[in-house]
Amino acid sequence: MKDRVSKTDEEWKQQLTPEQFHVCRQKGTETAFTGAYWDCKEKGVYQCVCCGNDLFSSETKFDSGTGWPSFWAPLAEENVKTEEDRSLFTRRIEVMCGKCNAHLGHVFDDGPAPTNLRYCINSVSLKLAKKA
Numbered sequence: 001m002k003d004r005v006s007k008t009d010e011e012w013k014q015q016l017t018p019e020q021f022h023v024c025r026q027k028g029t030e031t032a033f034t035g036a037y038w039d040c041k042e043k044g045v046y047q048c049v050c051c052g053n054d055l056f057s058s059e060t061k062f063d064s065g066t067g068w069p070s071f072w073a074p075l076a077e078e079n080v081k082t083e084e085d086r087s088l089f090t091r092r093i094e095v096m097c098g099k100c101n102a103h104l105g106h107v108f109d110d111g112p113a114p115t116n117l118r119y120c121i122n123s124v125s126l127k128l129a130k131k132a
Contacts, residue, residue: 035123
């Protein structure tokens with residue numbers, strides 16, 4: 001992806017709330033069922049709170065019952081990137097913004113058709129650009 005965004009921790013701290021910084025830049029996790037979008041039904045595009053990159057469409061959002069917004073596919077493969085995460089004594093696949101490397105959440109293979117994937121994303125790492 002072109003137009004990558006790179007900032008220092010101090011620059012990110014000036015732009016983000018403490019919770020956004022913890023989740024997006026330090027790979028934290030918000031508490032389930034507390035985020036703004038876990039139960040959101042509004043239509044639009046979910047963007048990266050750090051850089052505005054278009055990440056997920058409300059058209060691919062589904063209720064996973066986990067307490068975090070879940071999607072079965074990103075808007076475009078290049079808009080997100082994944083890498084292995086071996087923290088917490090388990091193997092998971094971390095999902096990051098393809099433009100600024102913000103930590104978004106994790107992807108699991110227990111989602112619905114057609115992809116059978118569940119992108120489990122922290123609400124605090126997103127902002128919704130609503131469709132009129």
